[in-house]
Amino acid sequence: MSDSIKKPSWKEKLHEIIYEADTKQGKFFDVILLIAILASILLVMLESVESFDNEYHTLLNIGEWIITIFFSIEYVLRIVSIKKPFKYIFSFYGIIDLLSTIPKYLSFILIGSHNLVALRALRLLRVFRILKLGRYVGASNKLLLALNASKAKIAVFLFFVSIVCVILGTVMYMIEGAENGFTNIPKSIYWAIVTLTTVGFGDIAPQTPLGQLIASVIMILGYSIIAIPTGIVSSEMTKTDAEIDTNTQSCPTCLKEKHTKGATFCHNCGSILN
Known part of the structure; x- marks a missing residue:
């Protein structure tokens, strides 16, 4: 028996x-x-x-x-x-x-x-x-991997954008001056960031023809800059295309999830799964 x-x-x-x-x-x-x-x-x-x-x-x-x-x-x-x-x-x-x-x-x-x-x-x-949403959880994991892999490139990109904002803010401070709302360089840099990101609060606006011309260039530049991080992450996502079929089973010992279907042991601590 x-x-x-x-x-x-x-x-x-x-x-x-x-x-x-x-x-x-x-x-x-x-x-x-x-x-x-x-x-x-x-x-x-x-x-x-x-x-x-x-x-x-x-x-x-x-x-x-x-x-x-x-x-x-x-x-x-x-x-x-x-x-x-x-x-x-x-x-x-x-x-x-x-x-x-x-x-x-x-x-x-x-x-x-x-x-x-x-x-x-x-x-x-x-x-x-x-x-x-198991397949989408897997997709989100790929996105996290792609973001982690591209963090160095994104950091360089953000550093470059910061330098551009500092330069443009300083230039606008010199051109517009305090009489047009650009009272100091930090405030001018704030304007450059708002303009470059195409937010445009409108609390500060250039009044001189040269300042308006530079502002127009910054706005157009902002649209092209927005696409760069997307391209960086997208290229990294193509490298992480492998998708693992997982379930919702949770280890009773260490609580790790995302085990492959049919798994008997926990992939983290080796305990027997229920």
């Missing part, structure tokens, strides 16, 4: 529901979490509208407390469902989860601190997986 298959413990089952999205229970949990996060952010927005808050303050407060208690319970369950709790507590998501839970409690001490629950929007990064 063959040995019976070992049934997962309640901790393993809880870990699967909370940290993964490959099962119906995991997807359902993430959907509830998504709704709670969006509802919480909406409540904070509505509370900031004075007329609405005056009429429905009690209702908004009750709704926020319900969601806060839900997140508090979820935070505790995340801790007890893994083998190494401190891995989660001091991880990026662990800190975000804590920060999104405590603001309402802090409101007893610090007035207005409950508005910090808007940090819960960062938790949407975790629940995006329920939308089957």
